[in-house]
Amino acid sequence: VAKGYLPGLEKTLKDSDINAQNSSSETLLHVAAANGHLPIMEYLISKGAKIDVKDKKGRTPLHRAAERGHGEAVKLLLRCGAYMYSLDMEGKTPLHLSAQNNHSHILKMLLKEEAGSLAKMLLEAGAFIDGKDERGQTGLSYAVSQGSENTAKVLLEAGARVDSNMVESAFNSNHPSIFKILLEHSKDLPPDIMESALFRAVQGNLHDNVAALIDRGADINAYNATLYTPLLLACETGKAESAQVLMEKGANFGIKTPGSDTALHLAVQAGAASIANLLLCKGMEVNLVNQAGETPLHVAALHNKGALVGPLVNAGAKINAVTKEFATPLHIASQRGNTDVAQQLLHHNANANVKDKQAKSPLHFAAERGDKTMVELLLSANADPNAQDKEKKTPLHAAAGRRHLSIVKALLAKKGRLGAKDMDGCTPMHYAAIKGNTEMVKILLTSGKYKNIDDRNVWRKTPLHIAAEYGHSHLINLLLSSGAAINALDSSKETPLHCACKAGH
Template sequence: MADAKDVKNVFLTATEHGDAEKVRKLLAEHSIEPDLTATREGIGRSVLSVAATYGQTAVISELLKGGANPELKSTSQRIALHEACIGGHLESVRLLLDATSNIDVGDINGQTAAHLAAFNGETKVLKLLLDKGASMTARDIKGRQPAHLAAIRNHVPILQLLFKSAIDLDCPCTAGKTPLHYSAQHGSFEALVYLLGRNCDLTIQDKNLNLPLHHAARHDNLRCVQFLIRHGASLNATQGEGRTSSHIAALYGGVNVLHWLLETNVDVSLVDNHGNTSLHNAAEGGKAECFNCCLQHDASLSVANIKGDTPLDTAKKYGHFLLMEKALRNEVVCPHCLKKCEKLEYDRTHAPALVERSITSVGTTAYTSPLPPFQHTPTQHQQNLLRAEIKRKMRNQKLMDRNMVAKYL
């Protein structure tokens, strides 16, 4: 038994390393089963699948000649063709396509060879699959087509190939999400730009009535949010619960998106179907930086939702009161608001004196120096003093009434 085990290990090693000659000899001289399962790696793949994983085309050829079954599945229900597509091994894929009867068979997630090639950005492999008649509209267990997976991974060449093949890029999955939703959700900016350039519909809602903009806001993908808005997405568009992108960003901690939206003059007092403002949402989600950002943009602590809860009531209900109190006292701050305050303070302290402004306003070159202007950069000590002063001033802003503190403590 030990000898047989040693022979099998040698066989598996030869398969992985692409030693086709040794594989041929072992098959002939030791009567090794060509469908041997490589149990040592823990995922139950056949030796043919192992060879496909490493792109060992010559070994694949020897195994197929020896009677290996190309449609034997691993514990993840993948066949050798799947493994070759994942690795982008074009010649191995070509060989296995000729040996496989059903090239659209799915794995444990319902994903076909086309799905796996699209997800891994293997454009040449996907083109070969397309030429061999593989379905580009097959759906996995979540109803996603290869286009959805390409959008998730930001593979623009895959999307280009699918578009040229007349595949509908507005196709919804089971959850109602199109490739545009997925690109916004995963921050796949180049894919999002391409899809919008192909007139994909940014007004399609998923099953929860979320737009691509809402998914981008939830995952704090600022560039995607900005691009969607520049191309017509509404700042105040709502989803199923009446939440706008600012509500969603506050709830899930998208401080980059939230700050940008509030700076774009989105109304911080807008309420969702439950009467919650963005401040309520930040309190519910325990997102202190977002809570502070809303306060710095004049959000009200006294607005009550339909249950009669103020933002601090909401924070207490969800176990986030102490954290929100820190944000209220500017012990936790929105980094963008702090940066803005620092810049404003710097501009104020370095503003030109009255006489300098007067000289600048006079239409003459009498006081113009031929030398470039000297840039007054504060020293590190001055910067430290500035930060301390700003934090002191911020702590004195938007503090709750003493009685209010007592009420919630």
């Protein structure tokens, strides 16, 4: 027994020896407890060993285990009904011995057990179970907030009422198991408390509690204050284990948010691939739209969730699906600068030249943002550098008007037309002139071999008129030295000199 050799004990032990005492009045259980041999203790107890026999010093097996700091042995003895207030010959309880030997873990364990025992004693003496103090707290409130599991069990078994504050307190405490105690031992939890607890359990991804609440009768499709169900909340927050439990328990994944987002929209937004895959495996429709007309694939593009593009497309997502504004996922990826998603979409044959409600292509958005990587990616996918939007602006107009020099170079290299005119008759050079971008104008001039230097807009203004109007002296010098017509007349018969003087330059 002292060496913890169970097979040897099983061979030699006779029933008559089970509670035999040695010269120190120790039983075999004393020896096993003193050495912390759990399997031996369990075997002896199963064979009828007495728990509270005292040795010559008046100590029980619990004294011996507590004195030596054997936590699991103490737990076993308490579970089997050992009396924790037993006094030895010096008047010491197991609690005294654990404190004397600095076994703080044993001390905590015994104090928790004591709390439960005292509560039981008071209840048996007629204490009012749901009485409140001046702070409005019941005994159960304190037991829950302090994580006193044994005390909570005693109070719950005696019929203590659970309210929503206690559930909140259980979730906020540093004792995650206390809520399970509430659930297992409370006789009757109101539906509203069950539902509130279910949402809290999902929030904390306490999937065991989620399952227990549903099994106990919590409404799996209940709505919270924001009109989300537990499954919608799990999807939005990426709580994969809780989402799986909810789906396995029969949650309705056809319910949408007030904005008409499905569970799949929310899972994609959170980048929760495991939840999204589970929903797709359960047969969730992949092309359902929200209020903005966005599919989950649009959401993947919006939030740069490139890893989810493949699974969605493979499940039947329409690669060129359009929103109410006729935007495709590729439009959104380009507008947001989400290169990873754009690569995935193009890999799955997204149309690089599709136009939205304003007739803008994805390349327009990339050019407007000055996103060189995205522009090159789209051009390599045969995006048209000369596509015109509703105002007849090309991506080159957009880049020139926003001083994106590297984009202008990339578009010109792919035969972007520098003479293209928008609905006001302005070329990209007109827009570069407004900004006074000398280097960009120089590139546009050399690219067109200076043929477009005197291009006119609908007001018959040349780039020189505009440079003069805005007072860009360096640009005026460049244009004049490159052969711009100094006395060109606009529709009001004004020369560049008139424009400069009128603007006070």
